[in-house]
Every structure is written in C-alpha cells, then in structure tokens.
Amino acid sequence: MFELDIRSRKPIYEQLMDNIKELIVTGILKPDEKLPSVRTLSQELTVNPNTIQKAYRELEREGYLYSASRKGYFVAPVDQVEQKDKLKELKETLQALLKEAIYFGLTKETLEEWFDEIKEGGETDDSRQRSNEDV
Amino acid sequence: MFELDIRSRKPIYEQLMDNIKELIVTGILKPDEKLPSVRTLSQELTVNPNTIQKAYRELEREGYLYSASRKGYFVAPVDQVEQKDKLKELKETLQALLKEAIYFGLTKETLEEWFDEIKEGGETDDSRQRSNEDV
Amino acid sequence: MFELDIRSRKPIYEQLMDNIKELIVTGILKPDEKLPSVRTLSQELTVNPNTIQKAYRELEREGYLYSASRKGYFVAPVDQVEQKDKLKELKETLQALLKEAIYFGLTKETLEEWFDEIKEGGETDDSRQRSNEDV
Amino acid sequence: MFELDIRSRKPIYEQLMDNIKELIVTGILKPDEKLPSVRTLSQELTVNPNTIQKAYRELEREGYLYSASRKGYFVAPVDQVEQKDKLKELKETLQALLKEAIYFGLTKETLEEWFDEIKEGGETDDSRQRSNEDV
DNA sequence: GTGGTCTAGACCACG
DNA sequence: GTGGTCTAGACCACG
Numbered sequence: 001m002f003e004l005d006i007r008s009r010k011p012i013y014e015q016l017m018d019n020i021k022e023l024i025v026t027g028i029l030k031p032d033e034k035l036p037s038v039r040t041l042s043q044e045l046t047v048n049p050n051t052i053q054k055a056y057r058e059l060e061r062e063g064y065l066y067s068a069s070r071k072g073y074f075v076a077p078v079d080q081v082e083q084k085d086k087l088k089e090l091k092e093t094l095q096a097l098l099k100e101a102i103y104f105g106l107t108k109e110t111l112e113e114w115f116d117e118i119k120e121g122g123e124t125d126d127s128r129q130r131s132n133e134d135v
Numbered sequence: 136m137f138e139l140d141i142r143s144r145k146p147i148y149e150q151l152m153d154n155i156k157e158l159i160v161t162g163i164l165k166p167d168e169k170l171p172s173v174r175t176l177s178q179e180l181t182v183n184p185n186t187i188q189k190a191y192r193e194l195e196r197e198g199y200l201y202s203a204s205r206k207g208y209f210v211a212p213v214d215q216v217e218q219k220d221k222l223k224e225l226k227e228t229l230q231a232l233l234k235e236a237i238y239f240g241l242t243k244e245t246l247e248e249w250f251d252e253i254k255e256g257g258e259t260d261d262s263r264q265r266s267n268e269d270v
Numbered sequence: 271m272f273e274l275d276i277r278s279r280k281p282i283y284e285q286l287m288d289n290i291k292e293l294i295v296t297g298i299l300k301p302d303e304k305l306p307s308v309r310t311l312s313q314e315l316t317v318n319p320n321t322i323q324k325a326y327r328e329l330e331r332e333g334y335l336y337s338a339s340r341k342g343y344f345v346a347p348v349d350q351v352e353q354k355d356k357l358k359e360l361k362e363t364l365q366a367l368l369k370e371a372i373y374f375g376l377t378k379e380t381l382e383e384w385f386d387e388i389k390e391g392g393e394t395d396d397s398r399q400r401s402n403e404d405v
Numbered sequence: 406m407f408e409l410d411i412r413s414r415k416p417i418y419e420q421l422m423d424n425i426k427e428l429i430v431t432g433i434l435k436p437d438e439k440l441p442s443v444r445t446l447s448q449e450l451t452v453n454p455n456t457i458q459k460a461y462r463e464l465e466r467e468g469y470l471y472s473a474s475r476k477g478y479f480v481a482p483v484d485q486v487e488q489k490d491k492l493k494e495l496k497e498t499l500q501a502l503l504k505e506a507i508y509f510g511l512t513k514e515t516l517e518e519w520f521d522e523i524k525e526g527g528e529t530d531d532s533r534q535r536s537n538e539d540v
Numbered sequence: 541g542t543g544g545t546c547t548a549g550a551c552c553a554c555g
Numbered sequence: 556g557t558g559g560t561c562t563a564g565a566c567c568a569c570g
Contacts, residue, residue, distance in 0.1 A: 048563070094229075102254065353509045371496075373483075381516065477557060
C-alpha cells in the first residue's frame with residue numbers, strides 16, 4: 001500500500017504525505033474515513049511514530065486530514081471554498097511544470113490524453129476493492 | 136531577473152535552478168548561449184559561489200546546461216531523444232499533480248486554458264520555436 | 271445550546287467549560303439554578319459522562335458552580351470578595367492579550383466599542399444585573 | 406529573560422512561545438532581529454533542541470517569526486494586512502475574556518486604565534537596555 | 541487506545 | 556554553524 005524509499009533524498013514524512021494524498025485523491029480513502037493510528041502505521045512500516053505523526057500533522061495543516069480529539073486522524077471532506085483555494089495554490093506549480101513539459105515537446109493533445117487517463121482511472125472505479133482498477 | 140527569497144524553505148540553489156530553467160524554457164536564454172560566470176553571478180546576487188556552482192552542476196546533470204572545461208556554462212540544445220526522455224520523466228510528476236488538481240476541481244477546459252496561456256506567452260519568441268517545431 | 275467541535279484541538283471538557291461559563295456570564299443561567307445532571311447532559315450531547323463530570327468539577331474548582339452532595343451542580347452566586355479575586359486573576363491574562371492586540375493595531379476606541387458591544391448584548395437581562403450592580 | 410515552569414500544565418514549547426511573543430510585542434525584539442539559535446537557546450535553558458525548534462516553528466506558522474534558509478530564525482515585520490487578520494483573530498478570544506471580566510465586575514474605566522498602563526509601559530519605559538525607543 | 545509532549549542524541553543539507 | 560530529519564523510547568491527557 002505504501003511505497004517508501006529510505007534511500008531517497010525525499011524525507012520519509014514527505015513520501016508518506018505523497019502516498020496518503022494519492023490515496024485520498026484517487027478516492028481510495030473516503031471523506032471521514034479513519035486513518036491507521038500513529039502507532040499502528042509506525043509498526044507496519046517500521047517507521048518511528050514521530051515521523052508518522054509529522055506526516056499526519058502536516059497533512060492536517062494542508063487540509064487533507066483532520067484530527068478528532070484523541071480518536072485519531074480522518075480524511076477531511078473538502079468544501080467549495082477550500083477547493084478553490086487549493087486549486088489556486090496548485091496552479092502555479094502546475095504551470096511551471098507545464099512550461100517545462102511544453103519545452104520538451106508536450107502537445108495539447110498529449111496533455112488532454114493524460115487528463116482523460118486520470119479521469120477514467122478514477123471515475124469508473126466502483127469496485128472499491130480496487131485491486132482490479134486501472135489507476 | 137532572478138527572484139530569490141532567502142526566507143523561503145526552498146534551498147537557494149534550487150531557487151536558482153528554477154529561475155534558470157524558466158529562462159531557458161521560455162526562450163530568453165537561447166541554445167549555446169553562455170551563462171554568467173559563477174563569480175559574476177555570485178557577486179550580482181550576493182550569493183555564495185558554492186551555491187551558484189551547485190545550481191549549475193545540477194542543471195548540467197539534468198541536461199539543461201553543458202560546461203566547456205574552463206570556458207563556463209552554456210545552454211544545452213535538446214535533441215529529440217533527450218526530449219522524449221525528459222518528457223517521460225516529467226509525465227509522472229505532472230500526472231501526480233494533475234490528480235490532485237482534478238480532485239480539487241480542475242476541469243479539462245481550465246487545463247486547456249492554462250496550456251494556451253503558456254503557449255501564447257512563449258510563442259512570440261521564435262528562436263525557441265526551432266527546437267520545439269520538429270517534434 | 272452547546273457548541274462542541276470534536277475536531278477541535280481543544281479538549282471537549284474545556285469546550286464544555288467555555289460553553290457553561292458563557293451561559294453563566296451572559297445571565298442565561300441564573301445564580302442557584304440547577305444544571306442538567308451528568309447523565310442527562312451526557313446523553314444529550316453524546317459525550318462520555320466522565321467528560322461532563324470533569325467539566326463540572328473543574329468549574330466548581332474555579333468558583334462558577336457549587337455541588338450539593340447528591341443533588342447535583344448549581345450556579346454559584348458570586349460575592350464581592352470572590353469577584354475581586356477573580357478579576358485580579360483575569361487581569362494578567364487580559365493584559366497579555368491586550369499587549370498582543372495593541373501590537374497588532376488595537377486602538378482604545380476599538381476596545382471601548384468591543385466593551386460596549388458586550389454590555390449591550392447582556393444588559394437586557396436584568397436578573398444578571400443584580401450581582402453586578404453592587405460593584 | 407525566559408520564565409519557564411516545568412511543573413506547569415502548559416507545555417514548555419507554549420511557555421517559550423508566550424515568552425517570545427511578549428518580547429516581540431513589547432518591542433524588546435525588533436523586526437528582523439535574529440533569535441538565538443536552536444542549539445544555543447537549548448543549552449541556555451537546558452531544554453531539548455526539539456522543543457525549542459517546535460516553539461520557533463509554531464511561531465513561524467503564526468507569523469511572529471520567519472526562518473531564513475539556514476541562517477536562523479528572525480522576528481517577522483508585520484504588514485497592515487497581516488495586522489488586521491491577526492487582530493480579527495484576537496477579537497474573539499478577547500471578547501470571551503472581557504465577558505468573563507465584566508461578569509466579575511470589570512468596568513469600562515478600569516479597562517481603560519489597563520489599556521493606558523500597557524501603552525505607557527511600552528511608551529515611556531526607558532529604563533530598559535533597549536531603552537530609548539518608543540514602541 | 542489514541543494522540544501530544546519531551547528527551548537524548550545521531551546524521552544530513554545548505555552555504 | 557545553522558536548521559531539518561529521524562530514531563528509540565518515556566510519560567501524560569483525554570475519554
């Protein structure tokens with residue numbers, strides 16, 4: 001489920017964040033769904049609890065998770081206002097990357113294909129087991 | 136010309152890289168054009184020479200620049216093979232980002248608009264077109 | 271009546287305390303008025319009885335409530351001595367907060383407005399005046 | 406300079422934050438002034454570096470400090486927009502506290518006196534080291 | 541059982 | 556020299 005590369009230059013807590021974001025963004029983790037407890041995940045991944053906690057907290061700060069008192073961490077539902085803010089945030093990053101990709105030959109057609117690939121991957125997934133899906 | 140934010144969490148050498156990539160990618164820096172020497176740029180930006188050096192080296196490693204022994208660093212022209220490799224590299228990053236953006240409400244239409252914005256912004260410079268047109 | 275936010279970082283028993291203080295302080299709960307029993311409130315709010323108990327005990331300790339052995343918890347009338355003590359306690363906290371607010375641009379005029387807003391909001395309730403007028 | 410009470414229920418990192426806020430808010434620490442390094446302060450206060458770091462980072466998140474690459478932490482100057490936001494944030498807390506204080510007999514006159522004390526304390530206090538300025 | 545705080549201390553990246 | 560990451564592990568508060 002989680003892909004962590006200890007050798008990577010990217011800190012483990014950031015890799016964890018990316019992994020969890022992916023699960024949320026593809027709908028595998030649903031709004032208000034509970035995440036594994038800090039301790040549990042720590043044992044499963046053999047990563048220090050503090051590192052898990054750091055990832056969870058940062059995701060809370062970014063609006064992906066919320067923590068309910070001492071009950072644990074949960075996937076945050078996104079309302080429209082937050083959506084717009086988040087999208088504006090992402091625009092800049094995305095545009096910088098698009099500029100690069102265009103320089104290296106990305107065409108509008110290819111971009112549209114990529115977009116469709118993602119849409120199809122997520123949209124039609126109703127198996128929820130998600131082992132047989134084409135994300 | 137260069138936007139460096141010393142308060143940013145992003146390391147200065149990475150900010151430098153981003154700035155130079157931007158200049159290359161938008162065609163302001165042309166293929167085979169010489170970049171300012173490490174010393175010069177170091178003084179202009181009041182940045183440690185080691186930091187400039189690191190940015191140049193890293194850009195060379197990524198294929199944006201080439202260095203001619205003692206003569207300095209130059210913008211690398213991109214051939215078709217390199218282009219495709221680079222694009223494939225970027226695809227993964229871009230798709231992850233697109234997934235997020237779609238989750239936060241990005242539509243195909245908006246994405247196309249963003250694409251066009253960039254294309255129009257760069258289109259007027261035709262020296263840059265050379266390397267892109269033969270794709 | 272009670273605003274509890276399970277997602278808040280503030281413990282539920284503290285949120286409960288704040289809510290009850292607010293009701294007392296605005297005169298909605300009158301001196302010697304009985305509070306709902308721990309059990310009742312626990313069911314109404316679907317909150318653990320221990321949590322209600324803790325809030326009530328803490329409010330008793332702070333002088334807002336008194337408990338009559340097995341009969342339950344009641345709003346404590348405040349006599350002049352207690353009032354002065356309480357006010358002295360609050361002074362320190364208030365001054366720290368005022369310092370901050372002044373740093374961020376709070377003027378005397380704005381502060382007076384805020385004071386008046388509260389006074390007007392509460393003034394209409396005259397049962398509450400009793401305990402305040404003899405100051 | 407710093408008052409830390411290990412026995413207090415308030416976490417050390419929060420006590421640290423309060424102390425530093427106080428120094429900033431009273432003008433003892435000036436905008437862009439450097440704070441002691443994490444390590445230095447850690448040794449001076451015999452508090453774990455992680456705890457210092459936590460306080461610094463939280464103060465950064467709240468807009469009191471900024472961190473410059475690897476140069477250390479500095480007092481953040483506040484612009485007008487941030488000021489207004491911060492003041493709005495504080496309003497709610499202050500009003501809740503004012504309500505309580507009014508309940509316990511705080512009069513407008515007393516409140517104004519407290520306001521003036523703070524203003525004067527900052528304004529005319531030239532006995533300090535930092536001394537001859539009028540914050 | 542859950543997250544939160546804190547310590548002691550190692551190692552790394554940046555400049 | 557500076558902050559950032561990470562571990563191993565203790566103890567606490569809340570519910």
